Amino acid sequence: MLLYLTSNDQINLLDFLNDEHGIIIKKLSGTFSLRQFVLGDLRSLNHFQYIVIDLNAIKDSNSDIMEAVNAYKKMFTSRMIFYIEDMKSHHDLALKLVENGIFNIVIAEDIESIRSEFLKSISDLGISKRDIMRKLAPDEYALNTSVNLYKFSKKDVKIAVTGVQNRVGTTTMAINLANYLSSIGAKVCYVEANEHDHLSKLPAFYQGMTSKDDVILYNGVKYLSLHSECHDEFDFIIYDMGVINNKIISAIRNNCDAAVLCATGKPYEINDIEKYKDLLDTTLLSTIFSLVAEPDQHKFLKLHKDIYFSNYTPNYFDGDANESIWTTVIKPFIRKSEVKYE
Incomplete structure (x- = not known):
């Protein structure tokens, strides 16, 4: 209506x-x-x-x-x-x-x-x-604009997105990042590397999503489950890992080029955030806090280094909402960026 x-x-x-x-x-x-x-x-x-x-x-x-x-x-x-x-x-x-x-x-x-x-x-x-x-x-x-102007340092850059607990925006941030990468010209796929099976529900909800052979295509991003077969070469592969645990930490340290740790800044998350950041010390790690009131942001900035506060992102596919964060996250994988006049 x-x-x-x-x-x-x-x-x-x-x-x-x-x-x-x-x-x-x-x-x-x-x-x-x-x-x-x-x-x-x-x-x-x-x-x-x-x-x-x-x-x-x-x-x-x-x-x-x-x-x-x-x-x-x-x-x-x-x-x-x-x-x-x-x-x-x-x-x-x-x-x-x-x-x-x-x-x-x-x-x-x-x-x-x-x-x-x-x-x-x-x-x-x-x-x-x-x-x-x-x-x-x-x-x-x-x-x-940076659309189609980026060149990337290598193929198949693997970025894991994981949450310190349930319901901290992990899937939203992972899909957000994938769509931002697509918007700047990267060939990118999102992999649902968890057991939630959220991915299978999306085509019925979002008009224009196409699904073929267990691979979903939407707005230039390919969405795969852990069981999907896709032999394409990508610039970036975004793994939605769900809630972090020791097994996921091992997978990130052994297989991924970078990681994003999602949290909401609740007091009961603080100890876990520090513990997991220490365990991922050799990994290129970005910590993103969602839904944090502005007065509380200053408190967290005193407690933590290298953290970001996401903008409100009700739309999974709005890669622009947190553009400044994603630009920083992928900076190590940018080989060259130039401005072109039209």
């Missing part, structure tokens, strides 16, 4: 989603204060999967819009999508939205492109940060 806050001029813009794709749309037309709408008028928007905001219908200042966006993200899980018709007047706001994690921004001008962007925005992955930044800042993006 989709909630559409629309100006009177654009009230029929999304009708094709209902007519052609069966999406139920509730329209509210007129002029709105988004800040008041989010903070005052409605107490729950979670029964909507998407909320689409026609910026022509919003009367708030940019600062009030951003306050509403940040409040919305804290209170609700439904996806926020902006339609910006007059990009020239709202370019700074669009960049601010991206800075705050809103990537589903429709800015096309002709009707077919507008429809295409809306369909992308409601797809499983949505519009990525890379996609929207290519449109908002094409010159700057051309200078800073």
Whole structure:
């Protein structure tokens, strides 16, 4: 179900989603204060999967819009999508939205492109940060993008991702890393090197996943179980090892080029983190803490060296969310990186 806050001029813009794709749309037309709408008028928007905001219908200042966006993200899980018709007047706001994690921004001008962007925005992955930044800042993006510009020091770099305990984001981080590597031009596979069997459930849930001979292909990443047969050569192989133990430590030390240790920074994890970091002392190790409040981050930085705090990553396949972490993790395996002008 989709909630559409629309100006009177654009009230029929999304009708094709209902007519052609069966999406139920509730329209509210007129002029709105988004800040008041989010903070005052409605107490729950979670029964909507998407909320689409026609910026022509919003009367708030940019600062009030951003306050509403940040409040919305804290209170609700439904996806926020902006339609910006007059990009020239709202370019700074669009960049601010991206800075705050809103990537589903429709800015096309002709009707077919507008429809295409809306369909992308409601797809499983949505519009990525890379996609929207290519449109908002094409010159700057051309200078800073690393897509297809990396060369790697060797083939089949093996990176193990393991968790200090259950439910610390190990699988999310492993798939995240694999998708980041794919986005910069690496040939990469993810291996479910644990007994959870999460992988077999994904194709039924995510539209566009293809599965053949026990190998899943999605967004340029190959997903394998321990029993899959695949004889391809890869730049990187990401092993999702599950919860760390002595057997996994031995496998990492003997077979992997690097490891990522996942944790959430709970007090009961501290001793295990230190113990496993000591056992993996000869391994190129990165420790990633997820879901740590900002005041607590400073405490951990005093206790631990070489740790990272992941951004909130509800989307398995969003490799951009923790780009700065992954850039550091793979740095030892980068032989050369250059900037090319388009």
